[in-house]
Amino acid sequence: MHPANAIDLLRTNPLDRAAARFLQRRQRAGELVRVRHGVYVERSAWDVLDRRSQYLVRMRAVIPLLRPGAVFVLDSAAAVHGCPRLGPWPDRVHVTVPGLDHDLHRVGLTVHSGGAVRTDRSFQGVRVADLAHTAVETARRGSLAGAVVALDHALRSGVEPRVLEELAAGVGPWGSVRLEQALAICDVRHESVGESYLAVRAAELGCPDMEPQHEFRFADGRVARVDFWLPREGIVVEFDGRQKYEDPAMLHGRTPEDTAWDEKRREDRVRARPEVNGFVRVYWEHVQHPERLRALFREHGVPCR
Known part of the structure; x- marks a missing residue:
């Protein structure tokens, strides 16, 4: 059961004014949260829920x-x-x-x-x-x-x-x-909210078409997939969020340190490719503030307005 369905709703009843006043007193004391008029939940249960x-x-x-x-x-x-x-x-x-x-x-x-x-x-x-x-x-x-x-x-x-x-x-x-x-x-190949957000900002800045989820294949059979690839410029653009290093679903049993090390080795292999001229890492603060993203792109040779 989803936590939002498991939490008890405490409703006032016009036929029981004493019980309604009791709930109101508990809400004023900080023990309950009023989610709408006449409906309350325990604060301890409410505070552990995400938004x-x-x-x-x-x-x-x-x-x-x-x-x-x-x-x-x-x-x-x-x-x-x-x-x-x-x-x-x-x-x-x-x-x-x-x-x-x-x-x-x-x-x-x-x-x-x-x-x-x-x-x-x-x-x-x-x-x-x-x-x-x-x-x-x-x-x-x-x-x-x-x-x-x-x-x-x-x-x-x-x-x-x-x-x-x-x-x-x-x-x-x-x-x-x-x-x-x-x-x-929009593109089904955008694998995260960050990648979707970055695709919008790139379009707003007039960046050339960026190919999502481009794959680099190596002689040993390994494949490195990057978030975005600009083939004419030979530039890789990656959205790098903290979730990659903190979310258990993305760690796949690895420690954050192991994940960071694996990410560095992957980047080194991609950078070594002859067709790769640049590698840009974009963070959340860049997509939130387009001027920062513009400056980052210009610094790394990504065409934009």
Whole structure:
């Protein structure tokens, strides 16, 4: 069971005012966290949840308010699908109710009007928009980088590009330019959020086409795969995040020290190739601040505006 589903929700009951006042006193004392009006959770359980899990708890809290036929959409559907996110998770939950005349807003909840939404799973008994629909609708909102991150996640999860393109063709004009740009940049070969973010920044800086996940093959049979390759310039560009050296799923049983040593040896082998003229390591602070990335690229001979 996901931690967000295991945490107990403590709801006030208008028929038991004494119990409601008791929960309010515990919240004022710092023992409880109020996730919405009249709904609390134990602080000790809340504080160990990551931000996405806390958002899923907020979704559980609003379920009694939802109309029949409601479907979780946008950020709420993205949370269920495990979509990565560049910014913090919001407090507001989003659902749509087909046939509703206009949007409705309550504290921490927006009920969107609209037509039928494709669904492929449920969360706590409420249907959830499928990943393709969620990625496309998310891509119409927010930043270009966030749009590409969402679309790349959908592609890596098995959504076919043609499905995204068909959905994009059916949306209205609002956000369509950003969506078109994001579809041109997204690529199933982007293996991480950092690589998706870097691909967006490179496009914004006017860098030449960078080939994702290029493979260098050696005489001994070994293969070194790099994040991006600029064939005309002979330059390798790698996104280097701390997760590579800290996440157990990426360490594959190795220590961080072993991983760093293996990474150095791989880089040395790639640098020794005759077609390689440069090797650039990009860090999170570079993609967050485009001027730093521009300076880094110019320093290493990567063409950009």
